[in-house]
Amino acid sequence: MTDTPLEPAKATATEDVPVAFQDPMYLAAVFDLLGAIAYGELSAFERLAEDAKMAPGIEDKTELASMASTEFGHFCGLRDRLKEFGAEPFAAMEPFRKPFDAFHARTAPRDWLEGLIKAYVGDGLAADFYREIAAFVDADTRALIIDSLSDAGQSAFVVDRVRKAIEADPRVGGRLALWGRRLMGEALSQAQRVAAERDALSALLAGGVDRPGMDLAAIGRMFTRLTENHAERMALLGLDS
């Protein structure tokens, strides 16, 4: 792999996407993908910092603030990568501002536990989804995406806190299970909106002459996998999905 995939002569030397970087549609899709993940990380940072205010104590607040900082670190990596690609990073993120902001506005947690579940379930879902799409890009970009999606530490902490809360008062389980389903529904509806509006991203999924893609059946299987993973996360929290 090369550090400057924008130069055609070098880009043809890449192994898995030989001519991809000469294809403006492919480049547009990669910009979209990195832009979407970057803005997603930035808005995750904002929401985690916001939700930290609901923490019952300073130690719990610190946990959420720490996750927020990790997300911001991921954001910086993606922004720098967009710059390396010659993209204007903030312009690349702009198309995804509305859908992410809409998702967060529609899923503002009403309390600390809802905030924790959103951090865990929302992040997990986003990570699964981007990981699926990352299968269709070059190895360097894929590595950066996978790295950006690493667990910001939420899993163990959130699972512990939520399970304890349900233990203390089993009735909260029902409410939180509903909350988890709502998060999934809102996320899918925003993802659909993005797919409908961003042709290059959709084309990336569909594949090209020299690149594998997904047919409708494969997309269906992907959604099955996403739903299964979501159900697993809910089960780990002790919640029905």
Next chain:
Amino acid sequence: MTDTPLEPAKATATEDVPVAFQDPMYLAAVFDLLGAIAYGELSAFERLAEDAKMAPGIEDKTELASMASTEFGHFCGLRDRLKEFGAEPFAAMEPFRKPFDAFHARTAPRDWLEGLIKAYVGDGLAADFYREIAAFVDADTRALIIDSLSDAGQSAFVVDRVRKAIEADPRVGGRLALWGRRLMGEALSQAQRVAAERDALSALLAGGVDRPGMDLAAIGRMFTRLTENHAERMALLGLDS
């Protein structure tokens, strides 16, 4: 200097505060000082992340998020240092939650520019104040404090944005100057509250048999220095103080 200043035998080997760490009042003051700065950094993180929501665009939002992350990094250093000292770090921060939260509640910025000025002026003031107090602690603790107070990048960015806003509409200058004065007033009133409530901290300032301290005249001179530095920051922003 030693890594475990809590052990008397080693603590006596420190150069500038020979027996300080054997003095429970001194230790209490250091815990208070680190706890106060740590909680201050955590709440600065929260407020910067909150104010980032008012940013006019993604790039400006990123600037504030980046400052917030830097503050959180400082927080982590102070928390770890409190642990090294054998303190329960969150308990050490707890007494400062109310005054900091009260300060932030009373000075919630109404717009992006007020948020920027608060980040710059509030942080500068806090840094000046802690640096003054740090003169009375041992060299290791002092170094950590000075490091925690390093500019999180706000200066150049904030000065640029505020000056441009005043250039575009000189009338905002008057409103923002009032805002700066209000920030200073609220900060001083909370600092006074802390000084009245935390005996160990006040005793640290007053000095001890083996440690230099401040008499009332020296405290007066310190406040003069704080006010002068504040006026300088306001002038740099293009604002009357």
